[in-house]
Amino acid sequence: MNVSDMNVSELQIALNLAGYDPGAIDGGMGARTYAALIGYTVQQPVSPTFSALGAGFAAAFPTYQINTTLRIAHWIGQAAHETGRFAYLTELGNDSYFAKYDGRADLGNTHPGDGARFRGRGLFQITGRANYAKYGAELKIDLVGHPEQAATPNVATATACLFWRDHGLNALADLDDGTGITRKINGGLNGLADRLAYTDRIKAVWA
DSSP, X not given: OOOTTSOHHHHHHHHHHTTOOOSSOSSOOOXXXXXXXXXXXXXXXXXXXXXXXXXXXXXXXXXXXXXXXXXXXXXXXXXXXXXXXXXXXXXXXXXXXXXXXXXXXXXXXXXXXXXXXXXXXXXXXXXSHHHHHHHHHHHTOOTTTOGGGGGSHHHHHHHHHHHHHHTTHHHHHHTTOXXXXXXXXXXXXXXXXXXXXXXXXXXXXXX
16 A cells, blocks of 8 residues: 555655564555554554554555545554553453443443443444444444454454544544544543644654
8 A cells, every 4th residue: 555645665764763664665555564653653562463453454544545644643643542552452341330331322222231242342442232233234244243353453443444434534634633533533632632642653753
């Protein structure tokens, strides 16, 4: 995948100099380059999870036109915050905690235990039976029957890309509007400074 507004080879060189191996300096945004960029963003060694996510990004981003420096920077910056630096793809809590979401018609939680069963999963944390059904239908995956799949790197990437598309976030990224993107993802401005710090780190290494 080539990024439309940037010499990716320069990014790869910068990542390599920072100690994050992007693989070949070939000017392509492949899985290893994304894995290195994830590691650089959160300042951690590249892990198997980062490598799996990198492969997911390389596969999914072209479909959703996440193909400019700003779009990639904002997408990854938001995901880094939402997942605690890519440490958690499943919302933390026990069944009693999630019981408060049982019976929530706005989430489509119509069965006992739906709150825990359809807890937040993925990079942007899809929540509730209705959202699992919606995204599963789009991806042709039975997320209602197997909700744990939403926490796998490929599916987590795909659902986040669908959310990004459905909420018009490429347009906000083009405006470098991190505040607007945060409102769409979070519903408020929780963690705004952290989200923007990750985004700015990516923009800086790509400068």
